[in-house]
Amino acid sequence: MTDLLRVRDLSTRFFTEEGQINAVESVSFTVEAGSVLGVVGESGSGKSVTGLSLIDLVESPGRITSGEIWYNNADLAERVKGDQPEAVDGDFVDLRRLSEAERRSLRGSAFSMIFQDPMSSFNPSITVGEQIAEAAEVQRRANANPRSTRSRTQGYGLGRMLLDGVLPDRSYTSEESWDRAVELLERVGIPDPAERAEEYPHQFSGGMLQRAMIAQALAGDPDLLVADEPTTALDVTIQAQILDLIDDLQETLDMSVVLITHNLGVIARVADRVSVMYAGEVVERGTLSDVFDDPVHPYTKGLLGSVPDIDRPGERLEPIAGNVPDLVDANMPDRCYFADRCPKAMTDCLTRPPEYEVSDSHRARCVLAEREYSEADAVPDERLAGPTDGGDGAPAPDAGVSDD
Ligand SMILES: Nc1ncnc2c1ncn2[C@@H]1O[C@H](COP(=O)(O)OP(=O)(O)OP(=O)(O)O)[C@@H](O)[C@H]1O
Numbered sequence: 001m002t003d004l005l006r007v008r009d010l011s012t013r014f015f016t017e018e019g020q021i022n023a024v025e026s027v028s029f030t031v032e033a034g035s036v037l038g039v040v041g042e043s044g045s046g047k048s049v050t051g052l053s054l055i056d057l058v059e060s061p062g063r064i065t066s067g068e069i070w071y072n073n074a075d076l077a078e079r080v081k082g083d084q085p086e087a088v089d090g091d092f093v094d095l096r097r098l099s100e101a102e103r104r105s106l107r108g109s110a111f112s113m114i115f116q117d118p119m120s121s122f123n124p125s126i127t128v129g130e131q132i133a134e135a136a137e138v139q140r141r142a143n144a145n146p147r148s149t150r151s152r153t154q155g156y157g158l159g160r161m162l163l164d165g166v167l168p169d170r171s172y173t174s175e176e177s178w179d180r181a182v183e184l185l186e187r188v189g190i191p192d193p194a195e196r197a198e199e200y201p202h203q204f205s206g207g208m209l210q211r212a213m214i215a216q217a218l219a220g221d222p223d224l225l226v227a228d229e230p231t232t233a234l235d236v237t238i239q240a241q242i243l244d245l246i247d248d249l250q251e252t253l254d255m256s257v258v259l260i261t262h263n264l265g266v267i268a269r270v271a272d273r274v275s276v277m278y279a280g281e282v283v284e285r286g287t288l289s290d291v292f293d294d295p296v297h298p299y300t301k302g303l304l305g306s307v308p309d310i311d312r313p314g315e316r317l318e319p320i321a322g323n324v325p326d327l328v329d330a331n332m333p334d335r336c337y338f339a340d341r342c343p344k345a346m347t348d349c350l351t352r353p354p355e356y357e358v359s360d361s362h363r364a365r366c367v368l369a370e371r372e373y374s375e376a377d378a379v380p381d382e383r384l385a386g387p388t389d390g391g392d393g394a395p396a397p398d399a400g401v402s403d404d
């Protein structure tokens with residue numbers, strides 16, 4: 001299977017008054033062409049910021065601070081090669097080394113995104129059909145003249161992303177784009193699409209509007225759709241329908257999907273590959289079966305509810321008690337970020353673990369990929385979970401930890 005995206009050591013930080021927040025920390029993963037990558041993890045683990053980073057939508061005070069995002073696109077590689085040979089490797093282009101204008105021109109056409117709340121993607125005072133036609137129109141014009149995608153900011157999530165603006169009336173969109181909008185609405189399963197296209201967002205149910213947002217995201221025929229909690233706000237039956245739709249579109253349109261969710265059931269239903277995020281890092285990744293049937297990281301096992309208590313009776317019976325670290329750089333311990341919550345923490349875990357290779361397809365940022373758990377090496381509890389260290393990264397002392 002060919003790769004669509006190869007993400008290497010990507011880090012995204014926010015520079016806030018509270019300090020530097022390491023929202024995404026040296027993350028690597030691959031998105032295969034024509035497949036679904038599920039990104040799962042607790043709230044605050046960096047899933048959304050990872051998705052935004054992929055399509056270059058991180059806003060101030062945040063920015064990508066390092067890493068590479070290699071995108072497989074032979075035409076783009078050919079176009080860029082002359083000016084920027086260092087940004088090209090075969091058919092792959094490192095998006096991070098492209099100009100702002102070049103990256104912008106890929107939004108909507110190469111990459112698109114949908115969110116949890118479709119209402120935020122639509123302007124309430126413009127018909128749904130018109131807004132989808134605008135997205136189609138922008139892509140049509142961009143395709144005609146790839147270097148001139150203009151921006152007009154107005155502030156509706158997806159619309160803004162796709163066209164950076166809302167055109168004031170229908171005269172700006174062509175008949176062709178309107179027809180395309182109706183076709184897209186039909187494609188996402190909206191009955192009577194020609195009539196529904198004339199309606200306003202508030203006339204759509206939540207599920208129907210979610211479908212319409214997907215239609216809008218598909219207007220540019222993207223290679224990659226990033227779907228951030230696309231079904232979280234919907235009731236269970238509708239959730240299943242939307243997931244099936246995304247799965248179906250992924251196959252018939254031969255695009256790749258990055259599906260962000262905290263729901264393992266959602267992942268199990270549609271993902272081919274899985275990245276498990278914890279505290280801004282990908283702690284385990286692999287095929288669905290690598291991660292679900294053969295998890296290595298105690299965090300993954302905890303998420304799956306399969307950490308056996310019998311290994312350490314009487315201790316941490318809750319699979320994953322405690323909270324995700326706050327990701328403020330100064331508070332991040334110089335040890336495995338999960339060690340404080342881990343039922344299998346060993347002295348090895350007092351240094352930062354690399355990503356270990358479990359198999360060709362499977363990686364885990366945990367020493368248990370290499371060795372068995374040993375009771376003899378268990379870390380004394382005083383060295384974990386206490387107040388954060390003094391900043392030099394040394395573990396807290398073994399004795400004399402005060403409780404105040
Ligand atoms: N605009 C911002 N300014 C400052 N910090 C931010 C901003 N956006 C995100 N963060 C921080 O980045 C970290 C990762 O957030 P992110 O939204 O990616 O988590 P998530 O895994 O998507 O969580 P959830 O499941 O709740 O959506 C969090 O610590 C969050 O506070």
Ligand code: NI
Pocket residue numbers: 047048049228
């Ligand atoms: Ni999120």
